Amino acid sequence: VTLVGLSDDQEFFRQTTERFLAELVPPDTIRALRGDPAGFDPSYWRRGAELGWTSLLVDEERGGGTISGQGLVDLRLVAYEFGHHAAPGPLAVTNVVAAALGQQPTADEVLAALLSGEAVASWCMPVVTPDGWRPTVTAAGEGSGLVLHGTSRHVESAAQAGHLLVTCQDGDGTTQVLVPTSAPGLTITPMQTVELTRRFFVVDFDGVRVDSGATVGVRGGSADDVERQLQQYLVVLNAESVGAMQAGFDMTVEWAFDRYTFGRPLASYQALKHRFADMLSWLEGSHAISALSCAAAQQGRPDAPELVSAAKAYIGQYGAALLQDCVQLHGGIGVTFEHDLHLFLRRVTVDRALGGTPAVHRQRIAVLLDEQEGAAA
C-alpha cells in the first residue's frame, strides 16, 4: 500500500501514472533533460494528459472528469507520483488554469488544448504573504478592455505556455485575465533554477492590452477564485514534495542496509537508526497533513486555508530537512550528479520556496487564528 484512503479506482489511477512515469522519465532521462529548453517532451505531456493529468479539476460537461468525484484528491495522487519520480511538466499551474477556465463559459479552445495536452498554460500568481496574497500586476480599465502593468516572477513554463492566467490588482478589487503569451508588451525572461526539468520565467507586462472577453471570472470580484486557486496550487506542491520525500527516504533506507562500514551496515548504528526514526516521523506527518489539507480544500471547508498553510509550512520545513539528512547519510556519493538522490532534493527545494516559504505560512496560520478569534469575540 503506497497511500492510504484510496478507492480501487484511485489506486488503479495512481498505479497507471506511476508505471507511465517510471517508463517514460527514468532518472537518466531527467538528467538528460537538463539542457532541454522546455524541460519536457510535448508527446510525453500529451500522453499524460490522455491519462487525465489535466482534466481532474474540470467538470465533465466542459471536457474534464475525475476518478472519484473529488478531482483535487485525484490530482494529489498524480502530484505525489510526480514528486516520487521527480517528473517533468507544469502540473500545478496547468491544472490551476484549466480549473479556472472550466468555470468560464468562454475560452473553450484554450481549455480544450490544455485538456488534450496540446498546450500548457501558466499562472502569473500573486505573492503569498502572512495576510493572504498580493498581486504584482495591475489592471486598469481602458475603453472596453484592460491594460496590464507590472512584473510576475517565478512563472513556471511561461515560455512554453500558449496562455497565462494573470491575477491582477484592479483598483480595490482582484481581476483575473487570460493573456496569450504572444501579446504585444508582454516579455518573458528565463530565470535560473536548481530544478533539472522545470523552467521558471520573469513575465513583464508593459501596457499589455486585453479586451473584456479576456476576463476570467468577475472583474474586480475574483478574490475567492484566487484563494481557491492558491489552495489547489499548494496542494499539488505539497503532494509532490511528499512523493519526493518518500523516494529519497526509501532510497536512503536501502543504502543503510547495503553500505557497510567497520564491518557493519549503516543500519546497525543506533545514532543513525534514531535519525531514520525521526525522518519517518516527519514523512508520516507530511503524508497525514498533505491528505487532510487536500480533503479540506476539495470540500471547501472553512479550515482549508489554515490546513493548507499548515501543510505547506510543515512539508516545506521537514521535507527539506529530510532530504538534506538523506544526502548526509549517503555521504559523498549524495552530492554527485550521477546519483539519483539529488533529483528529489531539487524537487523539495523548489517546492518549498514557491507559493510562500514555511515562515510565511506559519505567520499566515497565526493571522488566520487571530482572525478566527476576532470573529468569535
Place this chain on the structure above:
Amino acid sequence: VSVLRAEDDDGTLEDLDSFRHRARAYIRANLRPMAAEEMRWDRFGGSEELELAAIARDRELQRQLFDAGFAGLCFPREYGGQGLTPAHQRVFNEEIAGYEYPSRVQCPTLVPCAAVILEFGTEEQKRQHLPAILRGEELWMQFLSEPSGGSDVAGALTTAVRDGDQWVLNGSKVWTTGAWWSDWGLCLARTNWDVPKHRGLTVFMLPIHQSGIEVHRIEMLNGSREFCQEFITDVVVPDSDRVGDVDDGWTVGTRWMFHERMLFSSPYLTNPVGTTHGRMHSRDVYDIACAQGRTDDPSMRDLVGEARMLELVSNEVAKHVTESIRTGRLSDQAAAIVRLFKGTATARIMDLAYEAAGADGAAWTGDGASSQGAINWIMRAGGTVGGGTIEMARNVIAERVLSMPRERTLDRDVPFRDVPRGRPSGS
C-alpha cells in the same frame, strides 16, 4: 431509574439504535453536562481535599452507571458487565461526550488492569474483582515500572519468594498515578533469578493499603504530586492472588502492555468522543501573544503559527498511522511513530511558548498565559519521557518498523542473576 436489559432472554443483543436511544435518555436525565476542561486531572492545584472529592464523585458516578446498566459494556455479564460489543461502546462514547463521566476509573483501573484480569484471572478472581471494579468500589494501579529502570520493564527487581501457599514480596514500584487513593495494585515481580529475565516473572494482585506498603508521593518539577512510589516490604500475597502461571508473567505482561497501548481505542474504556489526551499547549503560545499585545509582531506570529502547525499535524498523524497499520502499509509497531511525533511536537511547542513569554519566562505575576511559558518548559521532558521515552520509540521504529538490526543486549539467554545491573564496584 429503570434498568433495561441489554440482552433479551433469547440472547440477542440490543441493536445499536435502541442502545443509543436508551443511553442518550439516561445520560441526559442523570448526568451533568460538563466540559472536558473541568474533568482534567491537574485542576486541583495541589489540594488533596479537592482531589479526594473528585475521586469520590467518580466512584459514585461509576456506581450510578453500573446500576443503570451502562458500566463495563464489553465485559461479560457474569462479571457485572453488559456483554455488548465494541460498537456499543463507540455509541456510548458518542452519547456521553460533553457530560460528566467517571474519568478516573478508566485508566489504569479498567484498562489495562481489569482487561488483564479478564484475560488471565481465575474464575474466582474475576468474580471477586470485576464486579467490584465496575461498581466503582475498587480502583486499581499498575505496579510495573521500578526505580531501577523505566523502559526495561522485564528487568523488574521486585522479588516474590514462595512460602508454602503464599508469596512474600519485597521491592519498589514507581510512577503509579494516585496510588494514595487507590485500592489494588497489579504487580509484576521476579520469582526466578536463575533463568533469563523474561522467563522468571510472575504477576500478582495486592491491596495497596496494608502495613508492608509505604506509598510516597513524588513531587514533580511543576509542583504536581500525581505520581507515587511504593516501597514493598515483606508483603504477603496468597497464591490465589497470583495472575497467570508462575514464571510466566511476561505472557501476561505482553498483553498488559498491549492493553495499555490500546488504551484510547480499547473497547473496555469509556472515552467520550472529542476528548483530547495530553494537552499540546499550542494555544498557550497564542494566548501569550495576546497577553503581550504582540499578535501583529511577525516574530511572534512565527512562533504562534509553528505551534498551531505542529498541533494540526500531530492530531492527524495518529489517524493516518492507525489507518496505515490497518491497511498493512506500516507494521503494527508503527504506533511508536505517533508516540515520537507527539513527544517531539509537544516539546517543541513548549519551546515556542517559553520563547514567546520573553522575560516573563524568568519571572511573572499572576497566573496569566505567560506564566505557563516557564512552568511547562521546566517540565518539558514529561512529554518525551512519560509513557515510554522517545529514545525507545526511535529504537522500535528503526528495528520493528524499518527492520534495522536490533541493538546488542547483554541480558538475553543468561540467568537474570548474572545480568550486570550497575557499575561494577571498584571501577
